[in-house]
Amino acid sequence: MNNRKADEQAGDLFDRSASYERYVPWQPRLAREIPFLESKLRSVNAKEVLDCACGPGRHAVALAQKGFKIVGLDASSEMLMRAASHAGDESVELELVEGRFETLPPSFAGRFDALICLGNSLSAAGDPAVIEEVVRQFAFALRPGGVAITQTVDFSVAAREPVTASPAKHVCDDHGESLFVKSFVRVGKQVFIHWVSLEKSDGEWRSDVTLREITVVEPRFLQEAFSRSGFSSVESYGAYSGSAFEPGSSRDLILVARREGR
Numbered sequence: 320m321n322n323r324k325a326d327e328q329a330g331d332l333f334d335r336s337a338s339y340e341r342y343v344p345w346q347p348r349l350a351r352e353i354p355f356l357e358s359k360l361r362s363v364n365a366k367e368v369l370d371c372a373c374g375p376g377r378h379a380v381a382l383a384q385k386g387f388k389i390v391g392l393d394a395s396s397e398m399l400m401r402a403a404s405h406a407g408d409e410s411v412e413l414e415l416v417e418g419r420f421e422t423l424p425p426s427f428a429g430r431f432d433a434l435i436c437l438g439n440s441l442s443a444a445g446d447p448a449v450i451e452e453v454v455r456q457f458a459f460a461l462r463p464g465g466v467a468i469t470q471t472v473d474f475s476v477a478a479r480e481p482v483t484a485s486p487a488k489h490v491c492d493d494h495g496e497s498l499f500v501k502s503f504v505r506v507g508k509q510v511f512i513h514w515v516s517l518e519k520s521d522g523e524w525r526s527d528v529t530l531r532e533i534t535v536v537e538p539r540f541l542q543e544a545f546s547r548s549g550f551s552s553v554e555s556y557g558a559y560s561g562s563a564f565e566p567g568s569s570r571d572l573i574l575v576a577r578r579e580g581r
């Protein structure tokens with residue numbers, strides 16, 4: 320995928336930030352993820368943390384509430400507006416930067432004790448060469464001994480089966496009633512996210528269907544990309560409980576990589 324296509328896709332996510340916020344069950348998700356993240360951040364005595372592709376900033380806010388100084392970076396101004404609004408609601412300070420994880424600002428050089436890149440965001444990179452560049456940028460932004468934590472889905476099934484559908488999600492909230500269905504669709508070597516949302520408004524159901532190519536993140540490729548970019552140890556987990564990664568049955572692929580030095 321070329322950069323223009325990747326830009327269009329960030330645009331797609333930007334248009335659907337409202338649906339993303341409603342689709343994700345934030346409370347259970349954060350309850351599951353934050354303890355793991357906090358313990359890994361404390362293990363390197365992290366003070367300043369970069370949330371790369373922070374989206375609507377839910378992790379950024381939760382970690383700021385734990386006392387970390389958080390910078391959130393995202394390609395979508397719409398997502399960043401949501402992050403600013405949540406930070407305001409919770410009275411925490413976030414520094415929010417519009418930018419791309421494959422070209423971090425020069426002022427980030429060696430600045431961070433830790434970074435997180437969650438929610439399968441690396442699969443939006445476009446192709447493996449861009450993921451390799453993103454990992455180099457992670458090394459650039461971390462101080463020696465700093466830690467990078469990435470989470471992508473376990474693609475072992477999606478890369479093999481023609482269609483992998485998640486259970487439909489029924490949401491009833493202040494915005495009304497909606498039904499969301501997310502699937503991975505494989506065509507040859509390409510994998511797409513197929514997203515259907517049905518939203519009821521004034522008694523009428525409106526549908527929104529999108530198909531977006533994603534990059535399959537291969538566990539070994541990502542681990543080796545970290546090693547090639549100057550990370551000395553790379554731990555892998557299959558869930559935020561800290562269980563081992565088992566291709567095909569793990570919920571997630573979580574890597575915790577330590578930048579060489581100190």
Ligand SMILES: C[S@@+](CC[C@H](N)C(=O)[O-])C[C@H]1O[C@@H](n2cnc3c(N)ncnc32)[C@H](O)[C@@H]1O
Pocket residue numbers: 329332333371372373374375376392393394395398418419420421436437438439440443444
């Ligand atoms: C699925 S959301 C994940 C958001 C959040 N990290 C989470 O875990 O909920 C993916 C995010 O990646 C962002 N994104 C996609 N491509 C990007 C890029 N090249 N640089 C920075 N952000 C990007 C999108 O704008 C979107 O907010």
